[in-house]
């Protein structure tokens with residue numbers, strides 16, 4: 001479904017992503033794990049068209065997308081929930097959700113918003129409130145809800161569990177499993193490697209812009225190297 | 234005339250001038266909000282709008298609405314073109330390059346106007362056949378009332394646009410966080426163009442209203458108007474649309490009252506004194522949010 005082929009990405013002349021290749025098949029949950037600064041967010045931003053690879057191709061559903069504008073990529077169903085939630089603080093909860101559905105026909109939006117509210121009742125109570133006044137956990141729910149509003153085929157989540165209390169982390173992973181069960185393919189970037197590898201079909205370990213290891217979720221969680229570096233033992 | 238009607242008259246004059254400042258200030262604020270640029274060319278867009286109005290009024294004086302439409306259209310096209318040609322290629326350059334480019338465009342427009350039309354001011358024929366209206370004791374100019382009414386209507390429409398439409402929502406989202414707005418599927422270039430179009434259209438309206446108040450045009454006419462509108466935008470809180478309106482009115486009223494008490498030679502100085510005071514006391518302005526400065 002998504003194929004990243006030998007991409008190289010630079011910030012000015014800092015070479016951050018080096019000949020990176022990986023793929024995500026239809027219906028999978030694939031995780032990309034790695035330490036701070038490994039290049040995970042850079043990879044997702046490149047897939048979304050915010051950054052451009054200097055060389056290499058990105059293919060989504062048999063079409064090269066590496067030179068498409070970000071909004072064109074979104075309208076193909078390849079959507080990202082960025083790191084750090086990134087709510088529009090001055091827009092209301094409802095407006096944030098509407099922004100998520102930016103590429104969809106207007107008529108479908110009210111029903112979809114109600115669906116999201118059914119899933120996250122706390123957001124419903126706060127629908128007219130500006131997002132800046134939500135708690136961190138509520139903002140993460142809103143971020144996930146906003147990602148779902150675009151009816152993604154492939155949803156890329158950049159560290160959705162970052163900074164959340166354990167209970168909320170579980171909830172986030174439950175939602176990921178539910179979305180997956182509903183037919184959304186998922187590319188999950190995480191530092192919480194143990195949780196990510198539990199839900200993932202396959203995983204890649206990124207180290208300084210290169211794939212250091214890959215395998216099924218199970219293989220990686222049992223690998224000595226991964227245990228040592230990412231699972232705290 | 235009684236003191237009372239004199240004061241009413243001055244207030245109306247102040248609101249008229251303030252309306253013009255407000256229309257121009259809103260353009261500064263919207264553009265600043267979306268690309269964090271102090272668009273120095275904005276005041277020269279007004280100058281071009283005023284020349285367009287002058288041209289149509291001089292040739293088709295009996296059809297003032299044509300002049301209005303042409304000014305608005307001309308300013309809109311000019312604003313959008315400047316953004317596309319001069320600012321868009323610099324989207325990822327340091328902000329200072331953008332600022333310098335804006336100053337360059339401003340000089341380019343002024344000098345082109347001077348070359349084509351000469352430095353001397355030209356007189357704009359009157360827009361109204363009935364020049365004054367008497368309400369009770371007070372005689373006010375038609376231009377004042379029309380200006381205030383046009384501002385009110387423009388601001389209501391602008392507020393609806395920004396608060397209630399999809400494009401307006403996109404504008405607010407892009408000004409808050411352009412990258413995330415793109416990840417939601419907004420076309421950032423389209424949104425920025427649209428913002429320039431709206432801001433410049435308002436400048437077009439402002440330029441016609443300015444010609445109603447001071448019926449002459451010259452290549453440098455935009456600079457003082459633009460500076461004062463800029464002060465209004467800063468006073469109200471740059472980036473805030475209602476702020477720009479409040480700022481516009483405050484500057485307009487201040488200027489008129491400073492003149493009314495016999496200090497008209499000081500009126501420009503007072504406006505800049507206000508700027509200095511805001512920058513010292515509350516740089517974010519009346520309605521502005523305290524944001525980390527990126528200029």
Ligand SMILES: Nc1ncnc2c1ncn2[C@@H]1O[C@H](COP(=O)(O)OP(=O)(O)OP(=O)(O)O)[C@@H](O)[C@H]1O
Pocket residue numbers: 011014016034035036037038039040041042043083191
């Ligand atoms: N805008 C930027 N300009 C220059 N260098 C950058 C920029 N953004 C990221 N980098 C550098 O690129 C490298 C990869 O950053 P990236 O944000 O992709 O890492 P990450 O794997 O997402 O890390 P984290 O887990 O902390 O989010 C880092 O060394 C970082 O310092």
Ligand SMILES: [Mg+2]
Pocket residue numbers: 040041042083158
């Ligand atoms: Mg990251």
